[in-house]
Amino acid sequence: MIRMLLHLLGEGHDRPLRRTVALMTAAAVAEGLSYALLVPVLRALFGPRPAEAWPWLAAFAAAVAVYAVLRYGGDLAGFRGAAVLLRGVYRRFGDHLARLPVGWFTARRVGEVSALASEGVLQAMSVSAHLLAPFISACATPLTIVAVLLAVDWRMGAAALAAAPAVAAVQVWTGRRTAADDAARAEHGDEATGRIIEYLQAQPVLRAGGRTAERFGALDDALSGLHRVLRRSVLSALPGMLGLTLTVQAVFTGLLALGAYLALGGRIGPAELLAVLVLAARCADPLLSLTDIGGKLRAARHELARIDAVLRTEPLPEPREPVRPAHHGLEFESVAFRRDGRAVLDGLSLSVPEGHRVAVVGPSGAGKSTLLQLIARFHDVDAGAVRMGGADVRAIGSETLMERVSIVFQDVYLFDGTIEENVRLGRPDAGAAEVRAAAAAARLDEVVERLPDGWATDVGEGGALLSGGERQRVSIARALLKDAPVVLLDEVTSALDPVNEAAVHAGIEHLMAGRTVVMVAHRLRTVRSADRIAFLDGGRIVEQGTHDELLRRGGRYAGFWQASSAPAASG
Incomplete structure (x- = not known):
């Protein structure tokens, strides 16, 4: 996704985007590491001297403050980057369209370009502003929490780590299942947009000929086709959403059972058990959001691919050594x-x-x-x-x-x-x-x-x-x-x-x-x-x-x- 964005914009935009990704990743890791301080806090609270928890609470507050600063910087950089990306893509998109042969602009492509220039570009550029931070957080924060779990108790950490391949497999399966529907949704969206433009432009002729009802039928067919594709897309994504939810809940239940077993056997203390369960619960929230974020990222990637396809269309070549006509015959x-x-x-x-x-x-x-x-x-x-x-x-x-x-x-x-x-x-x-x-x-x-x-x-x-x-x-x-x-x-x-x-x-x-x-x-x-x-x-x-x-x-x-x-x- 990031590579495709940089490819569309060309050189000169990689450093701000990489800085944005670095800030967002640092914020996600800082959030996960801050939860590690729950362990000494709970140990002190469950120990003979609860007052010893105050220094750890102060450290926890400081860690949260660091996370807040990093998250603010990452989000601000994301919004600024989105504005730069949006301006850059629109400029490059417009410049390229102006160089394409006029014959390229068929009625169907006019609808496609209209959709891309409005909704498509905005959806693609929303990656930096709205999707990148939650996606990085949903990936980096759980992995950091797993590392903390491994440090607290290797058995609980290993059990949590075992869930990573299952979550990744569900995401890959969902993406492959919905890929065809994403393409069909874009195709029917272009068709509907083209029909709407055609219908509006043809109003004088249609009314003069008394054929508005007939053309309404053509427009209705296009909109009905888009509705069917959207409904099929939702149904295709539903198994993935349920699969991810069941996987995360199963892992959490497994950790709860394992923690109870270890606590009853005296192999883990109550403070450690409570900390592990809090960390596991906090790990589940971003993982459950992966399906929604992943769907939006796939849609944005599809729009980026469509924009890239337009930008790859060869314009009429310019001469390397242009000549000037000797006369005007x-x-x-x-x-x-x-x-x-x-x-x-x-x-x-x-x-x-x-x-x-x-x-x-x-x-x-x-x-x-x-x-x-x-x-x-x-x-x-x-x-x-x-x-x-x-x-x-x-x-x-x-x-x-x-x-x-x-x-x-x-x-x-x-x-x-x-x-x-x-x-x-x-x-x-x-x-x-x-x-x-x-x-x-x-x-x-x-x-x-x-x-x-x-x-x-x-x-x-x-x-x-x-x-x-x-x-x-x-x-x-x-x-x-x-x-x-x-x-x-x-x-x-x-x-x-x-x-x-x-x-x-x-x-x-x-x-x-x-x-x-x-x-x-x-x-x-x-x-x-x-x-x-x-x-x-x-x-x-x-x-x-x-x-x-x-x-x-x-x-x-x-x-x-x-x-x-x-x-x-x-x-």
């Missing part, structure tokens, strides 16, 4: 890319000269959005190469690459904050005049003027307090402020009303001016002004040319154009 050379065992792109080749606009069209699932993601290096290709300015994007540093790319997605995510704060994400050091100019070019100023709080208007989590068209204008203003030489547009107007579509188109025209542009669009009328149109199907570019050229050929693009124009003509 783009090139796909025989690119192949697979996702979930399915070929998305297969031998795709495409060239986008610097300053040109290329539109990519094709049927749904053809890989159009994937093509944009490969330019931004959200994924790495399986074969071939994606180049910017003649340099493979894998040879360009991530920061350098992203400085040169602005992306406007169909589904815009805004952070919970003001409009101005979200626009400034494009270039945080931009002046107020630059922010206002970008907003005007994106037609965002029209939105700001009609809002009561203007630029200080809170957009809500994900931009929920703004309409889709307003969020899109914020996104375009952000891209304009960034002023990157390469612009990637992914279905930016497919779900907008005519008014917002016109405003967004005006902003897009400002954004594309003088830049290398790759745009994906279902509405083919939005790509007519492109310098070149590439039709993507089956993972390959099957035809390309200008709008007029492709219509004259009468190929796949011409068929798509006619199909998209038919509804407008009939209307």
